[in-house]
Amino acid sequence: xTLPPGIAAKDFATAIRQWDRVVGKDxxxxxxxxxxxxxxxxSPFWHEPExxxxxxxxxxxxxxxxxxxxxxxxxxxxxxxxxxxxxxxGYGGSAPRLSGSVVLDLKRMNRILEVDDKNHxxxxxxxxxxxxxxxxxxxxxxxxxxxxxxxxxxxxxxxxLDRGGGHTPLRDHFASLCGMEVVLxxxxxxxxxxGAIPNARTWQQYKYGFGPYVDGIFTQxxxxxxxxxxxxxxxxxxxxxxxxxxxxxxxxxIPMVDxxxxxxxxxxxxxxxxxxxxxxxxxxxxxxxxxxSKPGGASIPELEAYVQRKKLxxxxxxxxxxxxxxxxxxxxxxxxxxxxxxxGAQFRDGMSHRLPPDADALAKVANPVPLGVPSLSxxxxxxxxxxxxxxxxxxTPMTGQAVFEATEVFDRTLREMxxxxxxxVPAGTYxxxxxxxxxxxxxxxxxxxxRKMRAAFRRVVQVGAEHGWGEYRTHTxxxxxxxxxxxFNNHALRRLHETIKDALDPNGILAPGKSGIxxxxxxxxxx
Amino acid sequence: xxxxxxxxxxxxLAAGSYAADDxxxxxxxxxxxxxxxxxxxxxxxxxxxxxANAHYRGAKPAVLEERTDLTSEQIKNAVRNxxxxxxxxxxxxxxxxxxxxxxxxxxxxxR
Numbered sequence: 309x310t311l312p313p314g315i316a317a318k319d320f321a322t323a324i325r326q327w328d329r330v331v332g333k334d335x336x337x338x339x340x341x342x343x344x345x346x347x348x349x350x351s352p353f354w355h356e357p358e359x360x361x362x363x364x365x366x367x368x369x370x371x372x373x374x375x376x377x378x379x380x381x382x383x384x385x386x387x388x389x390x391x392x393x394x395x396x397x398g399y400g401g402s403a404p405r406l407s408g409s410v411v412l413d414l415k416r417m418n419r420i421l422e423v424d425d426k427n428h429x430x431x432x433x434x435x436x437x438x439x440x441x442x443x444x445x446x447x448x449x450x451x452x453x454x455x456x457x458x459x460x461x462x463x464x465x466x467x468x469l470d471r472g473g474g475h476t477p478l479r480d481h482f483a484s485l486c487g488m489e490v491v492l493x494x495x496x497x498x499x500x501x502x503g504a505i506p507n508a509r510t511w512q513q514y515k516y517g518f519g520p521y522v523d524g525i526f527t528q529x530x531x532x533x534x535x536x537x538x539x540x541x542x543x544x545x546x547x548x549x550x551x552x553x554x555x556x557x558x559x560x561x562i563p564m565v566d567x568x569x570x571x572x573x574x575x576x577x578x579x580x581x582x583x584x585x586x587x588x589x590x591x592x593x594x595x596x597x598x599x600x601s602k603p604g605g606a607s608i609p610e611l612e613a614y615v616q617r618k619k620l621x622x623x624x625x626x627x628x629x630x631x632x633x634x635x636x637x638x639x640x641x642x643x644x645x646x647x648x649x650x651x652g653a654q655f656r657d658g659m660s661h662r663l664p665p666d667a668d669a670l671a672k673v674a675n676p677v678p679l680g681v682p683s684l685s686x687x688x689x690x691x692x693x694x695x696x697x698x699x700x701x702x703x704t705p706m707t708g709q710a711v712f713e714a715t716e717v718f719d720r721t722l723r724e725m726x727x728x729x730x731x732x733v734p735a736g737t738y739x740x741x742x743x744x745x746x747x748x749x750x751x752x753x754x755x756x757x758x759r760k761m762r763a764a765f766r767r768v769v770q771v772g773a774e775h776g777w778g779e780y781r782t783h784t785x786x787x788x789x790x791x792x793x794x795x796f797n798n799h800a801l802r803r804l805h806e807t808i809k810d811a812l813d814p815n816g817i818l819a820p821g822k823s824g825i826x827x828x829x830x831x832x833x834x835x
Numbered sequence: 836x837x838x839x840x841x842x843x844x845x846x847x848l849a850a851g852s853y854a855a856d857d858x859x860x861x862x863x864x865x866x867x868x869x870x871x872x873x874x875x876x877x878x879x880x881x882x883x884x885x886x887a888n889a890h891y892r893g894a895k896p897a898v899l900e901e902r903t904d905l906t907s908e909q910i911k912n913a914v915r916n917x918x919x920x921x922x923x924x925x926x927x928x929x930x931x932x933x934x935x936x937x938x939x940x941x942x943x944x945x946r
Contacts, residue, residue, distance in 0.1 A: 335927075342926065345915065349922030367927045397922055415927035435927075439873070460873065674880035684873040685880030687920050692889035694920040 309338075310363045312386045312408045320363065323384045327366055330376045335367040335416070346394075346411050348403035350696030352762050352785050354753045360407040360784070362389065369416040371491065371535040377412065378533065379495040381817045388412045389819050390533050392434035392466030395459065398699045399470065400784035405821035406830075417535065422512070425450040428541045429486060429512040434465040434534060438682040452541040453663065453680040455479050460682025465537045469527050470781055473738035475678040477578040477630050478542050480739050487511040487538035488523055493813035498532070512538035528781065529805075530819035531812045545630040548579075548679060550658030551640040553647050554621030558608045560650050561623050562708035565735075567646050568625065569706050572737060576639050579628030579678060583711055583735040586620045587611055626658050628678065633662075689731075689748075696751035698785075700768055702777040704735075704743045711735045714745055714777065721771045722747075725764035744780065769793060784821070791824025806831070855939035863940025866933045867900070874921065875899035886919060903946055907938045 311320055328336050337343060346362050353359035363386075368374050381388050389409040394402030404411060418435035423445060430441065430452075438456040441464060445452050455474035457467050468481040478484045487501040501517040502510045515523070526532050555564050561583070571577040591597060599606040599614060606614070615622050627643055629636035640657075647653045661669055665679045675685045690697060702718075704710040715734060722730055731748035738744045747768065749761050766789050769779065773793035782790045794801050805825045809816070816827020855863075868876075874883035877898050884897040896902050914934055917923045929937070 337926070345923050345925040347923070349917050365925075394925060394928070395922070401922065402925065413925065413927050415925070439869075671878060676880075683880060684882060687874060687882035688880055688885050690920055692886035692919070696920055696922075 309340075310343075310361050310408050312363050312410065313406065315384060315386055315408075319384050320386070323380055323386055324364060326380045327364075327377060330373050330380070331366055331368050335369075337365040337367070338363075346402045346404075346413075348401040348784075350397050350401060350698060350751045351403065352698055352749075352751055352758050352765075352783065354751070354758060355755050356758070358407075358785075360403045360405065360409075362404055362411045363408045365411040365413050367413045367416050371417075371489065371497065374412070374414075374417075374491045374533055374535055375495045375497060378491055378493060378817070381410070382494065382815050385815045385817060386410055387817055387820045388533075390414065392463035392469075393437050393461060395437075395461045395463070396466060396470060397459070398697055398783065399781060403784065405784040405787060405819065409820065412533065414533075414535075420444050421536065423448070423450055423452060423541070424512070425452050425541075425543075427513060428452055428543050430464070430539045430541055431487075431512055431536060432464055432539065433536060434463055436465070437461050437463060438467075442680075442682050451544050453544045454541060454682065455481070455484075455680070456677055456682040457481075458677060458686035459684055460677070461684065464539055465534055468537060468539065469534060471527055472781070473580070473744070475580040475628075475738075476542065476680060477545075478540060479580055481539075482524075482527060484540040485523060485537065486513070486515045486540055487536075488526060488534050489536035490526055490532035490534050492532050493815070493818050500526075501538075503538075512540075525808060528823045530822040530825055531808060533818065542630075542680075544680075545632075545663050547633040547636050547660070547662055548628060548630050549636045549640060549660045550629070551627045551643060552624060552656050552658045553627065553643070554624045554654045555647075555650050556616065556622055556652040557612055558622055559708075560652070561711060563650050564623055564625065564647070565706060565708040565711065567643075567649075568627075568737070569741075570646065571627070571643055572706075572740065576629070576642065577627045577737075578630050580736055580738050581626055581628060582733055582737070583623060583625055585623040586615065586618075587622065588734065589732070621654070630663075690750070694750065695753055697748045698751060698765070698783045699781075700747040700749060700765055701779055701781060702745050702768075702772045703739070703780050704745060704777050706735075706737075706741060706743045710743060713775070714743075717771060717775055718745070718747065718768060721768050722764060725767050726760065727764035730764070739780070765789075787821060788824045855943060859936050859939040860943050862933075863936035863938070863943075866929065867937050867940050870924070870929055870933075871899060871937070883921065899941065902941070905941050907942060910934075910938050910941055 311317060324336060324338060343362055346365050351359050366377055368377060387406055387409040389404030390412040391402045392414050394413060394415060402411060414434040416435055417433040419433045420436055420441060421431040423430045438460040442454050455476040455478045457472045457474050468485050471482045473479050487503045490498045492498060500523050502508045502514050504517055526534055596614060599610055629639045644655045661679055670676055676683050704714045729750055733746040735743040749765055752758060765786060769789045778793050779790045791802060809825050810828050816829055820827050820830050874881055887897040911934055914924050914929055
């Protein structure tokens with residue numbers, strides 16, 4: 309049996325008995341068999357002692373139970389690690405950062421409290437999944453469109469708290485947050501924004517309330533336990549179409565991205581896209597393989613000549629448009645006009661869907677997420693033998709030059725580290741005004757391979773930081789590494805985080821180590 | 836339990852299936868559709884079905900509901916321990932009663 313760090317077995321047993329009385333014995337898990345279910349299914353520490361394991365798991369069904377659980381944890385100074393649906397795979401799943409923490413599993417708090425399809429918002433609990441929310445809106449025939457992240461079993465609350473992203477106009481999930489209910493470390497209950505007014509009438513309509521805007525400090529943090537969240541939804545658009553732009557030369561990427569920035573910042577292109585092209589990624593085409601195998605690799609003129617001979621583009625991009633049918637067609641025409649400034653640019657129509665998609669349309673698409681339908685199709689991307697993955701996801705400027713530089717820097721670093729099996733999705737537009745690179749590091753049930761992978765991961769975090777690129781989110785195993793990269797003025801941001809932590813949670817019971825924020829007692833032990 | 840029902844169960848187990856009451860099977864179908872269909876159902880983009888195709892090369896149906904060879908032990912092991920990229924499922928997601936119902940549905944007799 310694993311105990312919370314520094315907690316006597318007798319005290320832990322007393323705490324467990326008290327928690328039994330709060331949530332009922334059926335919802336207090338202490339057996340090895342049950343706790344095994346809370347380990348990270350995609351752990352980079354498979355078969356290693358560092359693989360974190362909880363000491364217990366508690367599954368409350370109400371905010372009052374969460375408050376009582378927190379008060380007991382404070383009495384005994386036992387750390388809690390909160391999960392919503394526990395499906396944050398690639399970022400730690402339902403396992404704690406600190407082994408021996410008690411997992412607070414909010415999956416049973418799964419009520420959809422309100423969905424308004426006139427002003428387009430929802431109020432939900434943490435255990436609600438995107439699938440649940442979608443089913444609810446379908447069953448009730450509501451005029452709302454859901455932006456889900458790639459796996460639909462995730463929690464809108466949890467994903468928003470981790471500042472996740474999706475594919476449609478409201479894909480920056482934190483930006484759609486409107487009002488929270490939070491249990492603080494002392495058990496107090498706070499509502500943010502307009503929710504601080506008793507009998508609030510606009511909790512999910514106006515974000516900011518009065519005074520300092522505090523919602524952000526409860527994201528990627530360990531300052532409170534969010535038990536309700538308001539989310540803005542999109543009104544069901546009439547149509548989604550995509551248009552594909554291709555350009556013939558290497559340096560065409562620079563005006564291609566400049567035009568993309570203009571179109572996205574003008575809200576003309578409103579969804580996630582990525583830079584593509586036939587030269588990205590591995591290829592088995594003999595002529596290209598021969599070119600790349602030359603000493604020093606292929607030159608840019610050689611690659612330009614190659615794509616010209618093969619009648620291929622050098623770069624491509626698929627632009628998504630959401631809105632009234634006439635409007636999206638006009639937007640696509642306007643985008644073509646803007647891109648026509650690049651000599652040799654070519655255009656073709658991509659996908660075209662009326663929304664919401666009917667059963668026939670859905671049967672023809674492998675990934676319905678951009679159509680507002682949650683899915684698990686993303687799990688097809690790793691192939692049939694995949695055992696899991698973790699993500700390295702740095703944010704870069706939205707420029708063609710940044711794509712050249714980041715691609716070259718990370719490719720070289722991964723080669724130097726012998727990490728030859730890392731998948732890459734370059735230059736995505738999950739967030740406004742910046743590019744998002746996604747490097748997919750495979751997890752294996754092999755100690756040596758995982759050690760090598762972890763070393764490569766830590767190296768790309770360092771190299772990224774040296775170039776001014778930071779990660780937006782990371783797996784629990786690398787939270788300290790990523791936080792270390794945000795080091796301006798001798799880690800002033802970390803010191804601020806720690807000051808807030810010490811003020812709100814002096815006993816350090818909430819999620820020690822989340823985002824590299826450790827309680828005072830643990831900081832002393834680590835020093 | 837009468838003799839006929841005992842015989843049915845014995846026959847069912849030998850064939851990789853067992854008799855369960857209709858309500859458990861119906862519950863199992865609902866739980867299966869909620870938790871399993873997104874990866875193991877028919878249609879495009881189903882990771883479990885695609886993996887099954889790759890591993891069994893057509894020797895077994897890719898869609899889990901069409902399999903007749905699944906045992907209770909296999910199903911419970913997959914749900915609680917995971918298989919390849921499929922993660923473990925906690926009891927707050929799929930309770931033991933839900934899991935029994937899934938087993939009843941996927942191993943139901945008379946298919």
